[in-house]
Amino acid sequence: MTLNLPYVGRFAPSPTGPLHFGSLVAAVASYADARAAGGRWLLRIEDVDTPRCTQAAALEILHQLAVYGFEADGAVIRQSERYEHYEVALGQLAHDGRLFACACTRKMLGSAPHNAWGEVIYPGRCRDLGIADSTHATALRLRVQDDADAQVAFTDRTLGALTQNVASHVGDFILRRADGLYAYQLAVVVDDAEHGVTDVVRGEDLLMNTPRQIYLQRALGYAAPSYLHVPLAKNDAGEKLSKQTRALAIADDAAVDTLNLAWSFLGQPEMGPMASVTHFWRHAAAHWKPALLRPATRAATVSE
Numbered sequence: 001m002t003l004n005l006p007y008v009g010r011f012a013p014s015p016t017g018p019l020h021f022g023s024l025v026a027a028v029a030s031y032a033d034a035r036a037a038g039g040r041w042l043l044r045i046e047d048v049d050t051p052r053c054t055q056a057a058a059l060e061i062l063h064q065l066a067v068y069g070f071e072a073d074g075a076v077i078r079q080s081e082r083y084e085h086y087e088v089a090l091g092q093l094a095h096d097g098r099l100f101a102c103a104c105t106r107k108m109l110g111s112a113p114h115n116a117w118g119e120v121i122y123p124g125r126c127r128d129l130g131i132a133d134s135t136h137a138t139a140l141r142l143r144v145q146d147d148a149d150a151q152v153a154f155t156d157r158t159l160g161a162l163t164q165n166v167a168s169h170v171g172d173f174i175l176r177r178a179d180g181l182y183a184y185q186l187a188v189v190v191d192d193a194e195h196g197v198t199d200v201v202r203g204e205d206l207l208m209n210t211p212r213q214i215y216l217q218r219a220l221g222y223a224a225p226s227y228l229h230v231p232l233a234k235n236d237a238g239e240k241l242s243k244q245t246r247a248l249a250i251a252d253d254a255a256v257d258t259l260n261l262a263w264s265f266l267g268q269p270e271m272g273p274m275a276s277v278t279h280f281w282r283h284a285a286a287h288w289k290p291a292l293l294r295p296a297t298r299a300a301t302v303s304e
């Protein structure tokens with residue numbers, strides 16, 4: 001099922017720290033794509049992983065986005081205010097016999113095979129237990145049937161046709177963690193569907209998650225949005241910019257220059273000096289060309 005609806009895009013930062021150049025690149029791509037399409041752009045704070053997220057970081061991100069001229073359509077969405085929606089989705093999956101309670105610890109799974117990008121492929125240890133044994137100390141996993149549906153094919157707007165067998169490369173994946181927190185995979189799928197997101201534009205680091213998200217959309221009866229994964233900014237050591245690699249926060253006093261750098265990083269032709277972020281965005285909306293994104297190097301790892 002594909003969507004043919006008015007464009008709705010989104011930017012969905014996790015408030016674990018301020019925005020750095022890498023997160024700015026994803027934000028610029030999603031905003032330029034939405035504005036070029038005359039669409040709406042939603043801002044969603046992904047604060048579902050409460051131990052890692054802080055209110056101070058969320059406020060800092062909102063401030064940075066305002067300084068950089070991003071204007072969200074509608075109120076800011078916070079995942080921490082949407083737990084009942086995730087619970088309804090889990091209820092539907094439980095009703096359909098798609099969930100099981102899993103008591104496996106990280107240690108127990110340590111010897112299980114790992115996929116090419118380092119995640120454990122769930123070996124099915126608890127999959128026959130159902131959810132009757134579900135307690136607060138168990139995770140809930142989605143039963144991924146080893147059938148034709150597990151072979152998920154999708155077309156990324158710049159990377160082209162990609163496939164991944166979710167059963168053999170990921171296995172039954174977690175939707176609610178043993179500590180009671182809702183998993184990113186569940187929250188992102190429920191939120192994108194409920195907010196009518198038609199176009200997901202995000203960093204390539206999330207590419208390996210897309211097939212399982214599409215698998216989950218199908219299990220919940222949702223339509224799939226279209227996907228555009230953009231290249232990742234890396235530091236001199238070749239590491240992805242992140243809090244862990246100590247990426248610097250983008251500065252308030254260099255917004256236009258930093259936006260221009262992100263624009264060039266995305267392969268877009270130089271726009272010359274711009275007097276303000278408003279001028280930058282006017283130009284960006286009129287000249288955004290996703291076809292110029294440089295070819296990704298990671299595409300091969302998702303294909304069989």
Ligand code: GLU
Nearest residue numbers: 012013014046188202206
């Ligand atoms: N919250 C995720 C991140 O900051 C992005 C999720 C998404 O765009 O789907 O990496």
